[in-house]
Amino acid sequence: MFLSIEPDGPVPIYQQIRDRIVEAIAGGRQPAGSGLPSTRQLAVDLGVNFHTVNKSYDLLRREGLLRLNRKSGAVVQRDASSGPPSPDWAEDWTLRLDTLLAEAAAQGMPAEAIIAQCRAAVAEFAFPAEAEGDAPGHRTAIEGRP
């Protein structure tokens, strides 16, 4: 997996690292059980501070995507095939999605274009083969929307 960041970008570096890892997990490039480099090694590779990578890993750990172990290091804990997410997380994600879609609508983006963008993004994710297009987590989040 190639993890790219923009040191001079508007998004904080720890957030960029976290986003890239989440995208890799969703795309199947970093499945559950696979290891990530140590915080020190990744900090050296990216040329950033050790605490920056530590902050990203800690964020992913609190979201339940990463398991930090002294022996095995950072390991991906769950992916698209790991079952539905917790209801609390789905609710929080729905609120954030609303805000994101509202931004597009406020900027004058047509509804068809918004839906097409969403479909294109979802098409790049690696859902389990037997439940492709009908992932439990995906259905739960969509159906749970008011």
Place this chain on the structure above:
Amino acid sequence: MSPGALAAVFAVPFYGALLCVAPAVTKPTVQFGVRIPPERTGATVIGDQRRAYFRRTAVVGVLCTVMAVLLAVHGSRWSPMLVVPIEVAADIGCLLVARRRITAVKRAERWFAGLRPTVVADTSWLADPPLFPVRWLIPALTVTAATVLVGVLRYPELPGRLADGFGAWAAPGHRVPKTPVTAFALVFAQLWVTALWTTIMLIIYRSRPDIEAADPAASVRRYRRFLARCSTAMLALVTLIDLSLLLAALRNWQVYRLSGARQADRSGRPGRRPVLERRPDLRQPRRPGAHGRRAVRRRLDLQPREPGRVAAAVRDRRRPGRAGHHRGAHPVKRSAAAQNMQVP
């Protein structure tokens, strides 16, 4: 010119050529240590500075080679090695000049304006690291094992004193007593060379690639290919070094004799002196004290000699200052006095 001086002279053009072509093997997006965008790799200043660097380093290499040859002819055998640091420093100066001029143009024309710098890391390096080609280590270890085997078989028959060193590092005529350390010195050298280069290659294998953000996958593929070829070439080189040490060991252990030795033996003429000619006094172990008794007998002129040796002794006595002549005492009188002595 001694072999050591010749090796030192050859080091100068070798390092010069190596530094001269160094920019040709660097990445297109990093020229003289300056990172440039992919669309600027064909900039005029880069081509000009590469040509200028080539010309400057070529001139430096030629001048340093001439200087090394002069030092080798008129100085000691190691003095040409002093030229190498001077040459490397001059070439680094040429590199810094080119680097400064490219950096100046890069800043003036703002090559990175409108581009977002991106840093890429490959997290799969941990899960799928490149494998060290262990099978390329087998030839070097086989050669070393063969050297040990030959050495063990030859060790009981070796003379009491062995040649010291080999090749350019051989001290002419210098011999050391036979011990396991001196006899197997070249085996230790083989083990040292093999272990050193294997360790260096293992350390290099732990390094991470410098990934191009524009095409990370291709740059990682290139780095993996570079590692594989570099390690293969290095281990092949180690095998050749071990092989040369094996040949040197066979010569030191008198498994074979160089050309010239056989001719000298057959013709009886001195001719070309063989490197591995065994000294006559090493063929049979000498009894302790025998040399001292023979010297006393020869000095007292009591030992029976062959006609040639007697003539030589008489000739020596006629020449003051040579062996067998003592100032202030007539040889005839000394000989007469010595005849009355009882020598055991």
